Amino acid sequence: MLGTIPALGTAGQPGTTRGADGTDTELRGMLTDVVAAGAPGAIARTIDGRAVHQAAAGVADTTTAAKLRPEARFRAGSLTKTFVATVVLQLVQAKRLALDEPVGRRLPGLLADGDRITVRQLLNHTSGLFDYTDDPSVPTGEARNQVFTPRELVAIAESHPASFPPGTGWQYSNTNYIVAGLLVEAVTHHPLARELRARIIRPLGLRATSFPVSTGRISGYHAHGYISTDLVPTPDGTPYDVTGFNPSAAWAAGALVSNAADLSRFYRALMHGALLSPHMLKEMKTTVAEDPADPNGTRYGLGIERVQDPCGADWGHGGEILGYQVMAYWNERTGRTAVLASTMFPAPAALAAPLERAAAYVLCGSPREPAGARGSTPPADPFAAAIPSSKAASVTSSNAARSWTTSRSRIAQLGKGSQIVTTRGGIRHPRVLLSASTLPSVRCRPTVRGSSTSGCPSRTGRPTRSRSGMPTRPCRTAGRTTRCPARATGPEPPAARARCVSSPPALTCCSLSAGGRGWLTCTPRSSRCVATASARTGASPT
Structure with a gap:
């Protein structure tokens, strides 16, 4: 241990109202609003100086109606990335690894660009590696509770072209952290869990x-x-319990389980130098803009985000994984640590506003109206990974909250819209595939190199216009899917890619038939996905 964690007290600040169980009643009221909007449960914890405030609302299990307590464990999603990045930086600190060495030196043959992608580029998402969770085989496999190996996930990513040459752009990709986990194992010769x-x-x-x-x-x-x-x-209107899905597809990108107290302790320890030397902590906090057009917006360091709000700079991460969404931040000016978790993801659009209010409260100590509450229209889907977080990262009273709710974590795409089967052991899983006619407005656009393309329809079947302005033909709804014709100009390419962006809740994913011609199939699988089809086989991805 390099430093010490400041000692904590147990009492709240003067004026804090405590319930009979010792929880913060004002904080619990904010969480009660989250539960009233549809979440089965919500947990929050703040550490402000020596004062600890915590609360929970809702139930831990809808079947038993057991009351949710603040110490409950949950899946932490992409907060895992900060843990993994910390281990990598400890190895760099011990001179067993270098931030600017190529990944291929330790993992030969794993990546096509392994001789050009550096360790640093993995940790700050500038490698250009395709995000494997955008491949439809991943949510399909997860819907079947398939166990993936890390190298299988990397192979899926490597079957797609890179998003950009290494070091020339920024794009959140879970693949970066799968490779980082493999790197830890290659250097230490131990499983990542052990490290x-x-x-x-x-x-x-x-x-x-x-x-x-x-x-x-x-x-x-x-x-x-x-x-x-x-x-x-x-049939009875109760949410489906997805706790039992194995997290193998998330691995080093999002498989961690923790609770609010542990996450608070981790981020406080990290930011106070208890895990990294001052030099390594400075490296971790060296950031790149997530959106080059907005350098003052959300910035990403080595496994950690920096967002700005009226209370100062917040350092931490947001995470979503099937069934859970979490955020944990440490404020550089006030020293406040805030953790907020909800036990529903994907979540209904109605949860956006109360979650933002709760996030603003735990981050800055007072409830604030979320951005867009005063006369402006909020983002269509605040949980959509398709929306770059930097678009919503302007300095507002709930900037860090919005950075969380628009987190890029594609792990949230687990199994959406796929047939989800009951696994052994009686774990209850959905068997339902939604009808596209129940979806909100959807706009899908296939992207084919060197060509203009058309889009997918609204749920009413009315045609929309493509990005290039070319009108589409009406789509057909048959059973549980909607199909619309796609057009492409120019010679038929060897592969075609479909990108989809939907409005709230983000439920759709498209598949494009080979070569950019044929049908787009829209299903409620994910807020953003990229599907590829081989013109050689003529098969359409599903």
Whole structure:
């Protein structure tokens, strides 16, 4: 341990109202609004100076109606990236690795651009690696509770062209952290889980934190995670419990399990120098703009984000994984650490405003209206990974909240719109595939190199216009999918790619038939996906 974590007290600040169970009643009121908007449960914890404030609302399990308590464990999603980046930087600190060395030196043959992609570029998402979660085989496999290996995930990513040459752009890609996890294993000759335990979990005493990989079981007292009935309607109207899905497809990008107290302790320890030397912490906090057109917006360091709000710079990460969405930030000026978790993801659009208010409260200490509440229109889907977070990262009273709710974590795409089967052990999973006619307005556009393309329709079947202005023909709805004709100009390319962007809740994904011609199939799978089709086989991805 390089530094010390400031001691904590147990009492709230003067004026804080405490309930009989010792929780912050004002904070609980904010979480109650989140639950009233549709989340089965919500947890929050803040550390401000020596004062600890925590609360929970809702239930831990809708079947038993057991009350949710603040100490419940949950899946932390992309907050895993900060843990993994910390381990990598510890190896750099020990001179067992260099930030600017090529990944191919340690992992030969894994990446086509392995001799050009550096360790730093993995950690700050400037490698250009395709995000494997945008391949439709991943959510399809996860819907079947398939166990993926890390190298399988990298191979899926490598089957697609790079997004840009290494070091020339920024794009959030979960593939970067799968490779980073493999890098840790290659350097240490130990499983990533062992290194996380030895370097972070045990030294900090994070008793509720674990790194399950191939099992969906969460040990100890935990909150169940759910899918909104907006995605999967149920006869009795209760959300589907998806806690039992194995997190193997998330691995080093998002498989961590923790609780609010442990996450608070981790980020405080990290930012106070207890895990990294001052030089390595400075490297971690060296950022790149997520949107070059908005350099003052959200910026990304090495496994950590920097967002600005009226209380100062917040350092941390947001994460979404099937059933859960989480944020954890440490404020550079005030020293406040804030953790907020909800037990529903994907979530209904109605959750956006109360989540933003709760996030603003835990980050800055007072409830604020979310951006867009005063006369302007809020983003269509604040949880959509398709919306670059930097677009919503202007300095507002809920900037860090919006950075969380528009987090780029594609792990949220797990199984959306795919047939989800009941696994052994009686874990309850949805078997329903939504009808496209129940979806909100959807706009899909196939992207074919060197060509203009058309789009997908609204749920009413009315034609829309493509990005190039070319009108589309009406689409057909048949059963549970909507199909619309796609046009492409120029010679038929060897592969075609479909990109989809939808409005709230972000439920759609498209598949494009080979060569940019034929039909786009729209299903409620993900807010943003990229599907490729081979003109050689003529097969359309599903």
